[in-house]
Amino acid sequence: MIRNEHAHSGNLVTRRRLLQQSVHGGGGLLLANGLRGSSALAASDESRKAAPTTPTAKSVIQIFLWGGMSHNDTWDPKPESGRDYMGEFGKVISTNVAGTQLCELFPELSRQADKYALIRSMTHGNNGHETAAYLMQTGHQPGERLAYPSVGAVFALLRGRDYEGIVPPYVVLTKPQGRFSEEGFLGPMFKPFATGGDPNAARFQVEGVVAASISDARQETRRELRDDIDTLSKQLAANSQIVDAMKAKQQAYDLILGRGREVFDLEKEDKSLRDRYGRHTFGQECLAARRMVEAGVPYVVINYPGGWDTHKNHFQQMRRQVPALDQGLATLLSDLSDRGLLESTVVWCCGEFGRGPKVDWQPPWNGGRNHYGKVFSVLVAGGGFKGGGIVGASDQKAEAVADRPVYPVDLLGSIYALAGIDVNARLPHPLGLDARVLPAPSDTVQSGGLLTEIM
16 A cells, blocks of 8 residues: 555646546446435434535645644643643633634634634544555555545546546645555556645746746747647548547646646735745645635645654644644635635645654653554534534543544545535446445444534
8 A cells, every 4th residue: 555656747638538538437336426325424323413415515625744743732732731741832822713722833723713623533543654544545444455545536536527627636735645555446547646846936846737947938839849840640630549639739738838837826826825825835835725726626635744743852843833834724714715715625634643642751752742543633624614613522631532533434424425425436446346435334444423513
């Protein structure tokens, strides 16, 4: 399941065309409409209301805090737990939602709490980076005989058939996380398109789309020269293979010089808005993600630059990273809301697990927090998720779930439900094996039910 390769620019257009063909040809196996089969994730508490049956989410922005962000020091602070648990961040701040508090490091998000909900009882008990990431992004248990696709690849498959944009339907800013092969058994057509580059640079160099060494004018000159000397295509213009080749060429130029190129051009944004997002990589990634949602891209992942694997010197690293996360995420939620896009765009933000509630002050850790999958926090917003709510709770020291456990199948099942994706839909396995979007709850697959409290 470990990823050893990145997406390459050479197959951008071909992959998109083949993706559309494969989705249209899936027939009855690919049920993207309605919520047939969603009862497989029915809540264990029958008093909880049913999930909505009308899809509300058109796109998803996933902010993946790979390495695992501490829940104590962010969205589930325990100010009475003492220094061994709160560490160097003993203060909390109130939000614009009565009764909800965050760690002192999140002044911007505290003013946007009415736009998002917090899950404070996320759990799976897995403390391995690769296996926990697989769990959180597929909903399936690691170690099974099948390597399942990530939620982004499933969106590309099941929502990609209705997507007509020139940008690929599953995009990662800016590098694949490398924890597992996101496309799983679906194959390379469903790899995410990793942009590469840095959106905070003077020129956002998107792999295969925008290059620093070649200007747009030079690209146009090359195109004109190629058309002038391409006599074969002119002589065989009616040939079906030539027609397909010319269509693919036009799509490629649309991506490089046309509509696709414009999606990645952050210079088209007002300077003051770019400043609001933050003139750092993460802030500009959030702005780029908003532009892609405007263009209709179904699934966008922001793999947080630098990661959150804070075994050592945890508090120093948090002081460096949290301000950018706070600024970029808060502005993204505000900007989406102002443009009327938040109601149709799910935003979810978390790592593969949390960090140990008890600080390890001894050398060589010097105030570090270790891997912790027993309980951690997730932020969800938009696309049908109601803002201002809290789901579940951890105990007094954030060491265990105290109320309403939420498992990966519950979180992903809720996102799929809001997007109108049937969790029982069969996925096209190359050997014809019975593979579903999500596993049904069983003795080995725990579920607390869909997040109907905030849907």
